[in-house]
Amino acid sequence: MATETAQPRVFTDANGIRQFSRDQRKSGNRIALVPTMGYLHEGHLSLIKAARDMADIVIVSIYVNPTQFAQHEDFGVYPRDEEGDMRKLTSLGVNAVFAPLRLYASGSSAAAGSDAGNVVGAGEHQKGAHETFIQVEQLQQPLCGKSRPHFFRGVATVVAKLFNITEPDIAIFGRKDYQQLLVLQRMARDLDFAVEVVGMPIMREEDGLAMSSRNALLSSDNRQKALSISQSLQWARKMVEDRSAVSPSELHDAVASRIAAAGGRVDYVEVVDGSSLEKIQDVTKQPTLIAVAACFGSVRLIDNIELS
Ligand SMILES: Nc1ncnc2c1ncn2[C@@H]1O[C@H](COP(=O)(O)OP(=O)(O)OP(=O)(O)O)[C@@H](O)[C@H]1O
Ligand SMILES: CC(C)(CO)[C@@H](O)C(=O)[O-]
Ligand code: BAL
Numbered sequence: 001m002a003t004e005t006a007q008p009r010v011f012t013d014a015n016g017i018r019q020f021s022r023d024q025r026k027s028g029n030r031i032a033l034v035p036t037m038g039y040l041h042e043g044h045l046s047l048i049k050a051a052r053d054m055a056d057i058v059i060v061s062i063y064v065n066p067t068q069f070a071q072h073e074d075f076g077v078y079p080r081d082e083e084g085d086m087r088k089l090t091s092l093g094v095n096a097v098f099a100p101l102r103l104y105a106s107g108s109s110a111a112a113g114s115d116a117g118n119v120v121g122a123g124e125h126q127k128g129a130h131e132t133f134i135q136v137e138q139l140q141q142p143l144c145g146k147s148r149p150h151f152f153r154g155v156a157t158v159v160a161k162l163f164n165i166t167e168p169d170i171a172i173f174g175r176k177d178y179q180q181l182l183v184l185q186r187m188a189r190d191l192d193f194a195v196e197v198v199g200m201p202i203m204r205e206e207d208g209l210a211m212s213s214r215n216a217l218l219s220s221d222n223r224q225k226a227l228s229i230s231q232s233l234q235w236a237r238k239m240v241e242d243r244s245a246v247s248p249s250e251l252h253d254a255v256a257s258r259i260a261a262a263g264g265r266v267d268y269v270e271v272v273d274g275s276s277l278e279k280i281q282d283v284t285k286q287p288t289l290i291a292v293a294a295c296f297g298s299v300r301l302i303d304n305i306e307l308s
Contacts, residue, residue, distance in 0.1 A: 007086075008060075008094045014165045017098045021059065021167045024095075029056035033168035033195075035159060038062040038099075039079040040088050043203040043211035047172045048092050050200050059166050060089055061098040066118040067133075068154030074298070075119050079216045103161060104130040120150040133157045136183045136190070142277045143179050143291050144302065147267050152183050159184055163195050170196045174203075176210050178291060178304045179277060202303070204230065210303045222296035228262035229292055233305040236290055240307055246283050251290060259294050267293035267300065274306060283307060 011017035021031055032055035034047045051058045062085060069075035082099075089097055102115040107126020117123055118130065125131065133153050140152035163171065173181045181199040188197045203211045208230035209223070218226060232255040239254060240246055248271035256269045273280050274287035291304040 005090050005093055008089050009096045010086075011096060011098050012100055014100065014103075017059065017096060018165055018167065020096055021057075024057045025167070030170070031055055031057045031059065031166070031168045033162065033166050033171045034058065034060045035162050035171065035173070036060060036062055037064045037078065037213065038085050039081050039213040039216065040085045041203075041211045041213065041215075043174055043176065045088060045092060046203050047174060047200050048089075048094060050198075051170070051172050052093070054170055054172075054198070055168075057095045058093075059096045059098060059168065060094050061162055061166070063098075063100055063103060063158070063162075065103070065154055065158040066115050066122075067104070067120060067157055068148075068151050069119050070148070070150050071119055071121040073119075073148075074214075074217070075116070077217065079213050098162075098166060103158065106130075120154065134160050134187060134191070136186050139179070139183045139186050139277060142272065143268060143270055144293060145179070147293070152180070155180055156183060156187050160187065160191070160193070163188075163193050168195055170198060172198050172200060174201075175199045175306075176202045176212065176303065178289060178306075182275075182277065208234065210301070212301060214299050214301060217299045218296060222263075222299065225262045225264060226294075226296045226299075226301055228259045228264060229294055229301060229303045232258035233290060233292065233303060237305055237307060240283055248280060248283060251283065255290065255292060259292070264294040264296050267295060 024031055032051035034051050036044050048058060064078050066075055104115050104118050107129035134156040135153050136156055144151055175181060185197045188195050205211060207227055209227055236251045236255050251271050252269050256266050259266050270291050272278060272289050274289040288307040289304055293300060293302045
């Protein structure tokens with residue numbers, strides 16, 4: 001006989017989910033939050049399974065956050081699939097979903113019902129609208145911060161709001177977005193959030209491509225070419241293990257040239273210290289991260305490999 005899984009409770013307003021969380025805590029339950037932008041794949045589901053192991057109650061948030069997008073970026077075409085997401089969350093036994101329609105206070109003349117006016121550069125600040133932002137001043141600067149200077153300010157701000165709204169004990173993020181994880185751990189430490197921020201391993205497709213909601217936007221040709229990212233990172237790891245190249249510049253060149261040869265536009269390839277994200281001289285001296293962002297067509301993908 002098929003077993004029935006209960007539908008998660010769905011909340012679209014902050015007060016509702018906060019009350020749910022407080023009631024759960026009063027009953028002695030430990031609460032995990034998994035923040036997402038939806039269009040869920042196995043990468044997200046691995047975070048949810050980890051959350052289930054680490055807590056009694058799992059809350060998943062689904063919200064495409066405008067303040068981490070600039071106007072020229074893909075906020076408008078970011079993939080969405082509410083029904084598919086709900087099916088997956090139900091099958092995993094998630095307890096509650098927080099899917100707000102808007103999360104930012106609007107100004108007097110803002111369009112009702114949507115947060116899209118909060119995309120960075122989308123319009124004039126409305127009188128009375130949201131105006132408070134968090135910046136993790138150093139960690140937000142390198143890697144993705146260079147080509148997306150608005151990005152971590154938006155991420156830190158929305159995650160702080162999600163923490164304040166859902167009051168979790170623990171929050172789970174993926175190591176694919178490695179810099180995001182470090183930024184959020186630093187924010188939680190510096191601002192005394194009583195939330196443990198935990199990172200989980202990168203989930204990959206069988207052929208090695210890092211799972212990402214944006215993969216759905218790739219043409220099949222570019223999907224194939226994008227494999228050069230994970231393949232070149234594996235190649236770099238092998239070069240280090242074989243000691244055939246250990247200098248950061250050799251690693252950079254090997255990775256960047258492979259991606260470019262496949263037809264990708266390299267945004268960055270950085271060989272950095274895994275904690276500070278500062279450039280390093282010698283990959284054998286500290287835990288090292290090789291981080292990549294590259295575009296295939298109009299789709300920007302990120303990936304990384306940790307060398308210990
Ligand atoms: N392949 C993956 N393995 C593990 N965690 C992942 C993976 N992809 C995304 N995550 C994590 O899921 C959480 C939500 O991410 P998000 O909803 O932006 O999905 P995404 O696939 O990263 O989307 P995008 O295509 O915008 O990069 C983040 O903590 C992110 O690091
Ligand atoms: C953490 C996050 C949900 C904030 O919008 C987003 O950046 C993401 O999905 O990685
Ligand atoms: N997971 C990354 C979200 C973004 O690129 O906006």
